[in-house]
Every structure is written in structure tokens, then in C-alpha cells.
Amino acid sequence: MVLGTVSALQETIDEFRQSMYELAKKKGISDPRVIKISQQLDGKIIMLQKIIYHSQSLSTAKTLYYDEQD
Template sequence: MLFRELLTLRKSINDYRQNMYEITEKKGFSDPEVVKVSQLLDEKIAMLMRLTFNQEKSHLNKCQT
């Protein structure tokens, strides 16, 4: 389950990056739409980092017992 969630999240991050790049090419960096997509991308990246950190932490705890 976690593996599928991580893959889905990674795909979502890549999609947001591509979308942000395309909008930036058309409208520039300071356009409100670019800022909004950037904020959503930040949230997705933070989720990925939390999931990865929690998974690593869980794995380390199991190895220490």
C-alpha cells in the first residue's frame, strides 16, 4: 500500500512540475497561477518527504529491536 502511495505521489509531483513549467513559459514567474501551482507542489513534496522519513524511521526502529 505505501509503495503505491509513494509512486502516485511522485507522479503527481512530476505532473505539477511539468504544469508549472508550462505556465511559467507562457505567463512568467510571478503570475498568480504559477504561484498557486508552486504552493501545491511544495505541499506534495512535503508529503513525500514526511512519508519517506516516517518509512525510514519505522525501518530503523524495526532493525534496532
Template sequence: MILKEALDLSKSIANYRLHLYELGKIKGSSDPDVIKMRQQLDSKIITIEKVIGKVHSSQPGAF
């Protein structure tokens, strides 16, 4: 379950990065749409970091 969530998030992050790059080229980095997409990407990155933290904390001997 956690692995599937991490894989889905990873794919979503890769997709967001590609779209963010393309949108930024067209509209510029200070455009509200670009800023909103960047915030959504940041949120997804934080979420996957939490998922990875769950995996590490559930493993015996994890720090």
C-alpha cells in the first residue's frame, strides 16, 4: 500500500515538474499559475517525504 502510494506520488511529481517547466517557459516564473503549480508540487514533495519517513520508521533498526 505504502509502496504504491510512493510510486503514484513519484509519477505525479515527475509529471508536475515537466508541466511546471513548460508553463514557466511560456508564462515566466512569477506568473500566478506557475506559482500555484509550484506550490502544488511542493505539497506533493512533502507528502512523498512523509511516506518515505513512514517506510523508514517501520523498518527494524531504522534511525
């Protein structure tokens, strides 16, 4: 489940980056549409970072739990 979510999120991030890059080339980086895409991209990246962080925390917690059980 998490892997599918991460994969979909990475694909969305790539699409936002490409759209932003192409629009910025045509309209400039201060164009309101470029800024809006940039903000949306930031939100997606933050979501991805949170998922990765929580996954790593959960993995560490499981490792600690199972080590204590031995």
C-alpha cells in the first residue's frame, strides 16, 4: 500500500516538475501559474517526505521491538 502511494506521489511530483519547467521557460519564473505549480509541488514533496519519515520510524520501531523480544 505504502509503496503504491509513494510511487504515485513520485509520478505526480515528476509531472508537476515538468509542467513547471516548461511553463517557466515560456512565461518566466514569476508568472503566477508557475508559482502556483511550485507551491503544489512543494506540498507533494512534503507529503512524500512525511511518508518516508514515518515508514523509516516504523521500521526502526519494529526492529527495536523484535530485538527486545530476543
